[in-house]
Amino acid sequence: MSNQQDDLSALLKDSGETTIEGAMAKAEAAVNSLDSVTLNIALTGESGAGKSSLINAMRGLQEPEEGSAPTDVNECTMVPTKYPHPTMPNVILWDLPGIGTGLFKPDNYLEKVKYQNYDFFIIVSASRFKANDLMLAKEIKEKKKNFYFVRSKTDNDVTQNERKGVKEEETLRKIRENCVANLKELGPPPVFLITANDLQRFDFEKLRDNLEKDLPENKRNVLLLSLPVYSKECLDQKYNAFKITAWAVAIASGAIATAPVPGMSLACDVTMVVAFLTKCYFSFGLNDESLQKISKLAGKPMLEIVRESLVVKALADDSLATTIATKLSAAGVAESMCSLVPGAGSTAAAGISFVTTRSVLLEMVKELYSEAKKVLEMAGVE
Structure with a gap:
């Protein structure tokens, strides 16, 4: 007994x-x-910003694997495109058209992409964040959704500057300062420097920590378990x-x-x-x-x-x-x-x-x- x-x-x-x-x-x-718990992640940014590469990296895929997002820099996303996780179909990453492109004008962008369907937004840029990015962030904030600024392709900048004798730490500092300067109207918010080629480098760990902190408890595990090791x-x-x-x-x-x-x-x-x-x-x-x-x-x-x-x-x-x-x-x-x-x-x-x-x-x-x-x-x- x-x-x-x-x-x-x-x-x-x-x-x-x-x-x-x-x-x-x-x-x-x-x-x-x-x-049963779903997680819908929206990525938006200009064509060539590296959204597709990040979508693939977060799902542990590489082009041309089955189910991977095309990474052709000449391809422009014209409609929201869904990419389910290969082993956790309840996790979906969405490639959204860039704000101000085609039918997706700044004044009604969020309504056009059906903002209510996403748990949070990742705004991606391969250079400086621009006026449309700032405008989008303000709109997302008004809709009481979370957003995160991601500066992609950071490894390219580091490599190019190292050839000129500039150390990695100095390159990262300048990139961060330039990005934040364009977003000062928002506080400014943190900017995460990443490379889809190696999620261990730079700020992806910090980005994930912030996502988990802001998500409800039942979705935190879903995010963690869906990411590659x-x-x-x-x-x-x-x-x-x-x-x-x-x-x-x-x-x-x-x-x-x-x-x-x-x-x-x-x-x-x-x-x-x-x-x-x-x-x-x-x-x-x-x-x-x-x-x-x-x-x-x-x-x-x-x-x-x-x-x-x-x-x-x-x-x-x-x-x-x-x-x-x-x-x-x-x-x-x-x-x-x-x-x-x-x-x-x-x-x-x-x-x-x-x-x-x-x-x-x-x-x-x-x-x-x-x-x-x-x-x-x-x-x-x-």
């Missing part, structure tokens, strides 16, 4: 609720939010997010464990765990496509090395369900016996399922994290 009480205490502690019913309801909402810090944050979310999957499986149908709990536990770990697998960049790309860049055969992990191999081969079923089967017998006992038996079944499933989840998430960390180390990413 004491073990069952410990299980239930752990369940309630992780959920932050005082009752099992409250914990299960909260868990169900958290699990559903992984797929571009640094060890990013990987660590993803890992922590998955560890925290694991309690919800474990508790949701406990809700199923209360059903007095032998075998039902185990089958549903496996389905939930596989779905959760599959999200982790893609978010950590351990799928074959991601590994092949980073292997090519680093000149090292990472795919073969990472596939030595049983969890990674099972996910790649769609055989993880069998592995998990074996791990959960022993607990499944105990759950089935408890769930046949009215009242307290169902509660005990939920507790057993929670502790067992959480243990399996955390063990496998840790293994996936270790493999992703190994990939970054081999690629020389800090």
